[in-house]
Amino acid sequence: MGAEGIRVEGLEREFKGGIRAVDGIDLEVAPGEIYGFLGPNGAGKSTTVLMLVTLLPPTGGRATVAGFDVVKQGPQVRRMIGAALQEAALDDFLTGWEHMDLQGGLHGLSRKESRARGGELLERVGLVDAADRKVGGYSGGMKRRLDLALALIHRPRVLFLDEPTTGLDPQSRSALWGEVERLAREEGVTVFLTTQYLEEADVLAGRVGIIDRGRIVAEGTPSALKAEIGRVSLEAIPSRSEDRERLRAALAPFGKPAAHSPRGEAVRLSGGAEQLADVVRALDAARIEVAELQLHQPSLDDVFLEKTGRSLEGSDDSDAEAPEPAAA
Amino acid sequence: MPGEPHLARQIALIAGRSVSRTFRQPELIIPVILFPLILLAVNAAGLSSVTQLPGFPTDRYINFAIVVCFIQGALFASITAGTELASDIQKGFLDRLALTPARRWAVLVGATFGGTSVAIVGTVIYLAIGLIFGVTISTGIPGAVLLVALSIYVALAFAGIGSWLAVRTGSPAAVQGMFPLIFVLFFLSTMNLPAEFIEKDWFRTIAQINPISFLIDGMRSLIITGWDLGELLPCIGVATAMIVLFYGLAARAMRQRVQRT
Amino acid sequence: MSGSTAQVARAVLRRTTIHTYKNPAIIVPALAFPLVFLVAFAGGLSAVSSVPGFDFAAGYTAFQFVFVFLQMSAFGGIFSGYRLAEDFESGFARRLMVAAPQRLGLIIGYTLAGLVRFALIGVILWVLALATGMQVLGGVLDVLGIVALGALVSAACALWSIGLALRYRTVDIGSFMQTPIFVLLFIAPVYVPLVLLSGWIHSAASINPFTLLLDAARGFITGEPVKVIAAFAAALGILALMWVWATSQLRRAERAVG
Numbered sequence: 001m002g003a004e005g006i007r008v009e010g011l012e013r014e015f016k017g018g019i020r021a022v023d024g025i026d027l028e029v030a031p032g033e034i035y036g037f038l039g040p041n042g043a044g045k046s047t048t049v050l051m052l053v054t055l056l057p058p059t060g061g062r063a064t065v066a067g068f069d070v071v072k073q074g075p076q077v078r079r080m081i082g083a084a085l086q087e088a089a090l091d092d093f094l095t096g097w098e099h100m101d102l103q104g105g106l107h108g109l110s111r112k113e114s115r116a117r118g119g120e121l122l123e124r125v126g127l128v129d130a131a132d133r134k135v136g137g138y139s140g141g142m143k144r145r146l147d148l149a150l151a152l153i154h155r156p157r158v159l160f161l162d163e164p165t166t167g168l169d170p171q172s173r174s175a176l177w178g179e180v181e182r183l184a185r186e187e188g189v190t191v192f193l194t195t196q197y198l199e200e201a202d203v204l205a206g207r208v209g210i211i212d213r214g215r216i217v218a219e220g221t222p223s224a225l226k227a228e229i230g231r232v233s234l235e236a237i238p239s240r241s242e243d244r245e246r247l248r249a250a251l252a253p254f255g256k257p258a259a260h261s262p263r264g265e266a267v268r269l270s271g272g273a274e275q276l277a278d279v280v281r282a283l284d285a286a287r288i289e290v291a292e293l294q295l296h297q298p299s300l301d302d303v304f305l306e307k308t309g310r311s312l313e314g315s316d317d318s319d320a321e322a323p324e325p326a327a328a
Numbered sequence: 329m330p331g332e333p334h335l336a337r338q339i340a341l342i343a344g345r346s347v348s349r350t351f352r353q354p355e356l357i358i359p360v361i362l363f364p365l366i367l368l369a370v371n372a373a374g375l376s377s378v379t380q381l382p383g384f385p386t387d388r389y390i391n392f393a394i395v396v397c398f399i400q401g402a403l404f405a406s407i408t409a410g411t412e413l414a415s416d417i418q419k420g421f422l423d424r425l426a427l428t429p430a431r432r433w434a435v436l437v438g439a440t441f442g443g444t445s446v447a448i449v450g451t452v453i454y455l456a457i458g459l460i461f462g463v464t465i466s467t468g469i470p471g472a473v474l475l476v477a478l479s480i481y482v483a484l485a486f487a488g489i490g491s492w493l494a495v496r497t498g499s500p501a502a503v504q505g506m507f508p509l510i511f512v513l514f515f516l517s518t519m520n521l522p523a524e525f526i527e528k529d530w531f532r533t534i535a536q537i538n539p540i541s542f543l544i545d546g547m548r549s550l551i552i553t554g555w556d557l558g559e560l561l562p563c564i565g566v567a568t569a570m571i572v573l574f575y576g577l578a579a580r581a582m583r584q585r586v587q588r589t
Numbered sequence: 590m591s592g593s594t595a596q597v598a599r600a601v602l603r604r605t606t607i608h609t610y611k612n613p614a615i616i617v618p619a620l621a622f623p624l625v626f627l628v629a630f631a632g633g634l635s636a637v638s639s640v641p642g643f644d645f646a647a648g649y650t651a652f653q654f655v656f657v658f659l660q661m662s663a664f665g666g667i668f669s670g671y672r673l674a675e676d677f678e679s680g681f682a683r684r685l686m687v688a689a690p691q692r693l694g695l696i697i698g699y700t701l702a703g704l705v706r707f708a709l710i711g712v713i714l715w716v717l718a719l720a721t722g723m724q725v726l727g728g729v730l731d732v733l734g735i736v737a738l739g740a741l742v743s744a745a746c747a748l749w750s751i752g753l754a755l756r757y758r759t760v761d762i763g764s765f766m767q768t769p770i771f772v773l774l775f776i777a778p779v780y781v782p783l784v785l786l787s788g789w790i791h792s793a794a795s796i797n798p799f800t801l802l803l804d805a806a807r808g809f810i811t812g813e814p815v816k817v818i819a820a821f822a823a824a825l826g827i828l829a830l831m832w833v834w835a836t837s838q839l840r841r842a843e844r845a846v847g
């Protein structure tokens with residue numbers, strides 16, 4: 001593995017009271033790769049990121065970032081990395097430019113360098129016009145973008161983004177995706193990105209690790225993971241919502257329940273797409289009127305369901321505003 | 329790849345940010361500056377008759393009372409400093425700083441500088457208003473300069489308490505909740521009367537060993553008595569001890585809070 | 590008063606009382622401040638009573654106790670507005686505003702909560718002062734007179750702060766609730782009787798209605814009541830004024846809620 005990647009072996013973090021937030025994880029991220037770290041609330045994503053950026057000492061295992069040990073070589077690690085942590089901690093009373101000057105200065109840039117680099121970054125995240133205004137007046141998306149720009153001021157080789165798009169509208173989200181992708185492709189920056197959104201990992205990440213309760217339950221490229229599940233799922237939405245129970249019963253013989261469907265029922269077809277005709281006949285026989293019938297390619301949500309027995313989107317405390325998984 | 333900037337530049341950058349942010353919140357600084365003045369006006373007028381007590385060191389109570397403003401300004405400023413630092417911790421701004429090469433010391437000293445600078449502004453205002461209303465400084469201009477310098481030094485010392493509480497608790501509300509305790513110490517001092525004029529023995533004993541009395545008496549001597557090393561040295565000593573103790577404690581608490589490797 | 594006004598008031602009162610009961614620590618600063626003042630003023634400044642012309646039969650401790658007691662009454666009342674502002678921030682008061690048809694109950698409930706606190710701290714303060722040897726030359730009726738003045742001050746300050754809380758609905762307004770009261774309390778014969786004050790503070794204290802209350806209460810403690818009718822008239826007048834202020838702010842808030 002090259003010098004600018006991430007290597008994690010048996011990493012653990014136990015908090016007071018015996019909570020094992022991170023319970024022995026192994027992973028490797030190649031230089032220039034975008035790694036998606038996917039998991040529900042409380043899975044241990046932020047705890048992992050904090051350990052990798054040297055802000056929280058691990059209680060077990062080891063990790064190197066850009067070839068430096070996160071415990072023994074903290075200062076070297078910090079020089080190589082940029083991070084936008086979960087809550088973009090910005091100062092409401094400072095302007096965008098003042099944040100740039102502070103961050104650049106503390107990273108040892110001269111005022112001139114800091115201005116030049118800052119201007120370039122503000123331009124790239126589309127904040128040139130807002131940069132003279134106090135951050136208190138920024139929208140959530142603007143704050144996230146400023147946070148990203150700040151994380152890049154010293155040209156880090158490895159970038160950590162903890163849920164960078166949570167709470168953003170679709171435009172801001174895809175703008176941020178575009179920038180992250182460009183960084184990896186054009187500048188060869190290694191990106192470690194956590195998210196609760198399957199779509200985000202699917203679109204952006206070269207490889208994905210799924211973490212649940214402090215353990216990695218699946219890892220691979222999004223397409224490999226889906227191939228592992230392999231089977232398409234079928235989603236049916238009844239015309240009358242009273243029919244949902246009967247619909248579930250009618251679909252049950254065709255396979256195990258699949259990732260949740262908000263208004264209907266979904267099953268993973270054990271016999272593949274060819275079963276579609278049988279399903280239609282069965283529904284007809286049961287006199288269930290169907291408003292919509294769709295086939296879905298397996299999604300990361302299915303992977304999560306398969307590996308943990310729980311659905312990501314449907315998990316009790318997951319964000320209500322999570323976007324629908326992409327129907328590939 | 330850029331490296332670590334000079335320590336002085338780190339402090340200047342963090343202090344600059346702290347000062348800008350503090351002075352952009354007038355609702356934070358106006359009461360800090362105004363309150364001691366109100367108390368001075370009320371006390372100087374309300375207690376002016378005590379100068380008639382035989383042997384009272386000055387015949388103008390404002391000469392005696394003005395020092396209380398300096399100390400009070402320092403105390404309030406340290407509450408501001410502590411609250412600001414605690415909210416940086418709570419909001420994660422400290423983590424942002426911790427991810428840069430900045431030293432812990434630079435963060436600690438720099439982040440409280442906004443509060444300290446309020447005390448500096450306050451000192452100058454108090455002195456000016458005092459002079460307008462007839463304060464006479466027996467040590468003259470050099471004494472006035474030393475008075476301002478001492479006042480800033482004392483403000484730094486109090487800011488040390490604020491930082492320690494902030495780093496220790498990480499909660500602005502907790503910092504504010506602790507300060508009434510310091511107020512108690514403040515009242516049990518020689519702020520209103522010289523120790524010889526306190527009649528109750530237990531009160532006089534407390535006032536005489538109260539470190540805040542040393543600060544008050546030292547600064548007061550510059551105004552009333554003249555150059556008196558016997559009063560000045562204990563004052564400087566207590567302030568220095570406070571700085572060493574509380575910044576030391578704050579630095580230790582900081583190591584536990586920011587577990588940066 | 591309609592049934593629902595009383596119900597709302599009771600709900601508010603119960604909630605704040607339970608809150609205090611469950612967190613006894615929040616009463617500590619409220620008690621500590623008057624005690625510190627009492628110690629600092631009565632203990633530290635007793636030499637003041639040797640100033641020529643100072644003449645107060647019950648001694649300097651009693652002289653200062655009256656001030657500290659009335660000051661505590663005022664700040665006990667302000668606590669009501671602070672609680673209301675806090676409850677606005679947490680959403681509780683907004684729910685009450687929306688749900689309660691008789692919103693006067695809100696004002697009454699928070700005022701009573703302040704009075705409960707006043708009573709609690711007042712009792713502790715009296716017990717401590719008497720236990721440490723404060724002289725009271727007046728009789729039971731005189732003491733009741735002081736307590737009645739305190740209750741009126743407390744209720745008036747409660748209404749003042751409740752009005753502000755209704756208007757701004759944020760605890761940030763806390764220092765704005767306190768500062769004017771604080772200034773009013775101290776522009777009065779705090780340390781020495783009015784005759785020993787001179788200059789601007791003499792003029793200001795002479796027209797400050799709080800001076801009247803303070804003089805009357807100090808008269809009670811020496812057993813030689815003075816200015817009783819004027820003081821109670823002033824206290825009731827201020828109370829009425831504050832009631833008008835608080836209810837006008839309530840109506841303003843009602844328009845905002847709809």
Ligand SMILES: Nc1ncnc2c1ncn2[C@@H]1O[C@H](COP(=O)(O)OP(=O)(O)OP(=O)(O)O)[C@@H](O)[C@H]1O
Binds near residue numbers: 040
């Ligand atoms: N400082 C701490 N002390 C104790 N427990 C903690 C601490 N930080 C995190 N935890 C616990 O560790 C677990 C993992 O938390 P973590 O913040 O890493 O989750 P996450 O995957 O980032 O979740 P989210 O999606 O909500 O951000 C949770 O159960 C959390 O309560």
Ligand SMILES: [Mg+2]
Binds near residue numbers: 045046047086162
């Ligand atoms: Mg997290």
